[in-house]
Amino acid sequence: MTAAKVYSAAFQESPDASIILKPDAPAFTIVDVNEAYLGFVNKGREDLIGHGFFDVFPSDDPRQDNPGWRKIFDEVLRTKHRVTFPVKKCEPIASVAHSGDIKYLQASNIPVLGEEGRLEYIVRTLKDRTASATHRSYLDKTLHAANIGTWQLHLPDQALTCSRSLVEIFEMGAGEAPDMDTFRNFFEDEESRNHIRNAVEDVIENGSTFCDTLAVITEKGNKKWLLITCSRAYLKEDGDALLYGIMQDVTESKSLAEMDRLEKHILELNEKQELPLSEILSEYLGGMESLCPNMYGSIHKIQDGRLLRWAAPSLPESYLNAINHHPIGENMGSCGTAAYLKRPVYIDDIAHAPEWSQYAHLPLALEFRACWSYPVIDSDDNVIAVLGMYYKGIRKPGGKELIVIERAVKLLQLILENALRADQLLKASETMKQAQALARFGNWQWNRETNQVDWSDVLYDIYGVDPKVHQPSFDNYLAAVHEEDRQKIINTMRRIEQTGEEIVFEERIVRPDGEIRYLKSWARLMSNRDGSPSRMIGACLDITEIRMVETDLKNLYARQELYLRQIIDSEKRYSDLFHLSPQPIWVCDPDTNKIIDVNAAAVALYGYTHSEFTALSVADIASACILPEEQEPAALPRSRTGLFSKDVILHKKKNGEVIYVIVLGKRIELGGQISEVMIIQDVTEKLNYVQAIELQNRKLQEIAWMQSHLVRAPLARIMALADLIQNVPASGMEIGDLLTAIDRSATELDKVLRPIIDRAEQIEFN
Numbered sequence: 001m002t003a004a005k006v007y008s009a010a011f012q013e014s015p016d017a018s019i020i021l022k023p024d025a026p027a028f029t030i031v032d033v034n035e036a037y038l039g040f041v042n043k044g045r046e047d048l049i050g051h052g053f054f055d056v057f058p059s060d061d062p063r064q065d066n067p068g069w070r071k072i073f074d075e076v077l078r079t080k081h082r083v084t085f086p087v088k089k090c091e092p093i094a095s096v097a098h099s100g101d102i103k104y105l106q107a108s109n110i111p112v113l114g115e116e117g118r119l120e121y122i123v124r125t126l127k128d129r130t131a132s133a134t135h136r137s138y139l140d141k142t143l144h145a146a147n148i149g150t151w152q153l154h155l156p157d158q159a160l161t162c163s164r165s166l167v168e169i170f171e172m173g174a175g176e177a178p179d180m181d182t183f184r185n186f187f188e189d190e191e192s193r194n195h196i197r198n199a200v201e202d203v204i205e206n207g208s209t210f211c212d213t214l215a216v217i218t219e220k221g222n223k224k225w226l227l228i229t230c231s232r233a234y235l236k237e238d239g240d241a242l243l244y245g246i247m248q249d250v251t252e253s254k255s256l257a258e259m260d261r262l263e264k265h266i267l268e269l270n271e272k273q274e275l276p277l278s279e280i281l282s283e284y285l286g287g288m289e290s291l292c293p294n295m296y297g298s299i300h301k302i303q304d305g306r307l308l309r310w311a312a313p314s315l316p317e318s319y320l321n322a323i324n325h326h327p328i329g330e331n332m333g334s335c336g337t338a339a340y341l342k343r344p345v346y347i348d349d350i351a352h353a354p355e356w357s358q359y360a361h362l363p364l365a366l367e368f369r370a371c372w373s374y375p376v377i378d379s380d381d382n383v384i385a386v387l388g389m390y391y392k393g394i395r396k397p398g399g400k401e402l403i404v405i406e407r408a409v410k411l412l413q414l415i416l417e418n419a420l421r422a423d424q425l426l427k428a429s430e431t432m433k434q435a436q437a438l439a440r441f442g443n444w445q446w447n448r449e450t451n452q453v454d455w456s457d458v459l460y461d462i463y464g465v466d467p468k469v470h471q472p473s474f475d476n477y478l479a480a481v482h483e484e485d486r487q488k489i490i491n492t493m494r495r496i497e498q499t500g501e502e503i504v505f506e507e508r509i510v511r512p513d514g515e516i517r518y519l520k521s522w523a524r525l526m527s528n529r530d531g532s533p534s535r536m537i538g539a540c541l542d543i544t545e546i547r548m549v550e551t552d553l554k555n556l557y558a559r560q561e562l563y564l565r566q567i568i569d570s571e572k573r574y575s576d577l578f579h580l581s582p583q584p585i586w587v588c589d590p591d592t593n594k595i596i597d598v599n600a601a602a603v604a605l606y607g608y609t610h611s612e613f614t615a616l617s618v619a620d621i622a623s624a625c626i627l628p629e630e631q632e633p634a635a636l637p638r639s640r641t642g643l644f645s646k647d648v649i650l651h652k653k654k655n656g657e658v659i660y661v662i663v664l665g666k667r668i669e670l671g672g673q674i675s676e677v678m679i680i681q682d683v684t685e686k687l688n689y690v691q692a693i694e695l696q697n698r699k700l701q702e703i704a705w706m707q708s709h710l711v712r713a714p715l716a717r718i719m720a721l722a723d724l725i726q727n728v729p730a731s732g733m734e735i736g737d738l739l740t741a742i743d744r745s746a747t748e749l750d751k752v753l754r755p756i757i758d759r760a761e762q763i764e765f766n
Contacts, residue, residue, distance in 0.1 A: 008032075017041075017126040019048070023077055023111075023119045026070075027052035031121065040126065073122070076109045080119055084108045103130045147249035153180065155204065155241040169226070169249045171218040188215040188223070200230060203243060207232050213250060222398075223293045225254035255291055255404060262287040263411050270415050277419050281311035284411070289314060292404055296368070298388040299412065302328065302339050310385065322362050333359050334373035335386045342383055344405075346372045348396040363390065370395040374409050378417045385416050443539040446474060453477075462519070462542045464511035482508035482516065493523070497533065500525050506543075518547045584680035586613070590667060593618040596675060605682060607654035618678075621651050622663075648683065659684040714749035718742055 011018060017037035022029040030048045038045060048056055054070070076083055090103045106129045112121040149166025153159070160179050170186055172178060187193045192214050199210040210230040217223055230245035266284045269275055275283075285297035298312035298320075307326045326332065328339040337355045338345040347353045348370050350360050356371075363371065368390045376385040387409055389401070397405070442459030446452075453472040460467040463480055470476070481489050485507045492505050502524040509517050523538035578585055584602035588595045598613045606613070606621065651661045664679040721742045725735065 016128075019053075019124050021053055021122045021124060023122055025073065025077055026054070028054065028073060028122070030056065037126070072109060076111050076122055077119065080111045080113065080117070082108060082110045103128060105129060147252075149247050149249075151245055151247070153243040155243060166247055169218075169224065169247060170216070171220040171222065173219075186216040186218065188217055192216075196228070200243070203230050203232050204241070210245075213254070217293075221294065224249055224251040226250065252399070252403065258287075258291050259404065259407055262291070263407070266411065266415070270419075277415075278311050280415070281412075282313045284408075285311055286313050288404060288408060292389070292401060294391055294393070296390040296392075298335075298390070300335055300339075300386050300388070302383045302385060307335060307339070307386070312388075315390065316366055319362060319366055323359075326359075331355050331357055334371040335388045338373035338375045339383045339386045342375055342377060342381075344372070344374045346397055349394045367392045369393050372397055372401070372405065374405050376409055376412045376416060378413065378420075384420060385412060387412060441539065441541045443537070444472070445535055445537040447535045448533060449535075459540060462517065462540060463509060464513060464515070464517075480509045480511075482510055484508070496523055496525050496536065500527070500533070516544075517542055518544045584682070586678050586680070587670070587675050588618055588678060590674060590676045602680060605653070605659075605680065606651070612654075622649055648687075651680070660687045714745045714752060717745040718749065721745065 011020075011032070012034045014034055015036055017034070017040040019033045019037050020031040022031055029052055030050065033045060033048050038048075041048075043056070053073075072083055072085075085107050088105060088107070090105050106127045108125050108127070110123045110125065111119050112123060114120040147165070147169060149169050150163040151166055152161045154161075158180065160183075162178060164174075167174070167176065167178070170178070170183075184193050184196060187196060195212070196214065199212070202208055203210050211228070213225055213227050215223060215225050227248040227250045228245065229247075230243060233242045233244060262284065265287070266280060269280050269283065270277075281299050285299065288297050289295050296312075296314045298315055299310045300307040300323075301310045302308070305328055307323060307328065309320050309324045312320055323333070323335075326336055328336040330337055330340060331354055332340065333356055334345045334347045334350075334353075345355060347355055350356045350363055350369055350371060353360070356363070363369075370391040370393065372389045374387045375383045376387060378384050387405070389405065442456045442462055444453060444455050444459060447454075451473070453474060455467075455472045457467065459472075460470065463470070478486060478489065489505075489507055492503060495501070496503055502522070504520070504522050506518065506520050509519060511517060520541045520543045521538060522540075523536060525533050526535050526537060528534045578597075579599050581599055582601055584599065584605045586595050586598040586602050594617050595613055598608075598610060603610055603613065608616070648660060648662055650658050652658055660683050662681040662683055664681070665676055667674055667676050669675075721738050725738050725742075
């Protein structure tokens, strides 16, 4: 068998679909074709041999999805070099029932050179790379899931081939075809770009392998960290140098590592407590902003339903002042709404968000377009703060940002809740110290294993000792206890140790200055996990002042009881004086003049019953007319001075009888109210008697006048005549004339005496 037959047999039996062409452009006549190729294109040998390639396949190479094969053939003619192309996906031929599924083929155009390097034939082969392509597809999916992109650089023509995953990592458009310069410009700074350029040159020249982690800024402006590896290889077919490598997006792990370092740093600062909490929070936000480029962070405390500025290292002061003390609530901005609803609020476009309808002008004036807010909620479900993240562009949170936010919120919850609780404990401790000082309440503990006793500051003051000198101990405590109480305390401590019960007791102590203080104490035995007693704890309350107050209260209670008894006795005496008094008395309201109460004497005088009396007012009984002064008896003079008022007025009884009374009134407090007590003195009978006396006196005065004026004249004449009779002889007068004169005078005297007798008979003497 000649060599030509051997080659022909090998050609026909080759599993690769192959066809031999003449280099007679533009026809490229088909010289031979093997069985694999015939089966692949579903044509007969006679349909191919002797015909031009592009006459048989006017739509370029069968089952290929890329045009431009004429240029490829022309390139083989020009360069006389083999041309191998990337694997391409080929759809199944619809007219061929057994054409199978989609296949991945790799085409090669191989020049066959004769003597003197003349091109004699072109052998075109189609290798079935479906299995390796399928494996490659699975590998690409795996790499895509792992955020790994691959690339190849054909050094002779600087042709760069990138996987879809790599294009997505750099956030480029699907149709973009990047070159090496484009990739170099993605690196964050000039130093990184020079570093990667020098590394690639070293790989090309020395065949070394490059591996490093560098930061890039994607086409969308996001910062990512890439683990980059690069190696050099040579193509087997033509020996051309090829750079290949992978770029893995390690942003998440890098961010997590950076977050770990940042969180560790913040926790260390917080633990040392060398900086105020606001500065620690600002430090944390600064670290977050370095991890999330273009982010402006803020932390606001929530207090009394309002946002209070806590930390915001990068936000403008004017904006922070504008939202400070801003109320929380629905549609109160991102932070106010998140704090009110207790859930994250992600606003990607502030200008069109209802949450910002009232306040959008504030961030928009500073070119902030997006704001994501996350509430920090403590273990009691209370919102204690809210984390805000602002961006100067419309933006939705991605996976990286969400991871950073969630971790940040957890750390903030830990720091803030602990800080707030520590602050509360500090305030409670200070308050307790103040309360203990004010209440003179101190606590202590006695470590039975070490026999060490610790006192609070107040106990030193209670015991009157200097904390710098006095050493607390059980023996020193017993020495301070009053000797009368010492055995009781010893028995109490034994009882606590034996029973383990909690006991409250009282004791007296004697201070160094001799002052006795009264204490109320509490003690309890604490045990180890194995049940053995380890220490005793307790507290003491100085109740000396309480005891003194109790003594004063007892004395006060005794005085009050005495006073109460006196009041009761006084009230009883008043009641007796009121109800048993023979003098009519009533009590009335000074404002309304309504009668409140009356005694039995008033009931007897006026004829009203008690119930009828209390239905009346003073005006129903008393006349409005006070007797004129000239009508009052001279024996009843007016008196309007002193504690009582005194008037003679007219009162009307139930039966209509009018009586003269004198009313003595005095306002006093009865049962917590001001009342007027009115004592009634009935002077009707006395007034009538006085008037009768006065009438008798006037009649007697008339009789006396008559006696002194009318009786005296005739009586004097009679007395003179009688004297003459006795001396008649001497006078020389006739007795008869004298007797006649006496008779006339006696008759005149009789006339005078008769009216006097009549007037005297009219006078009645009781």
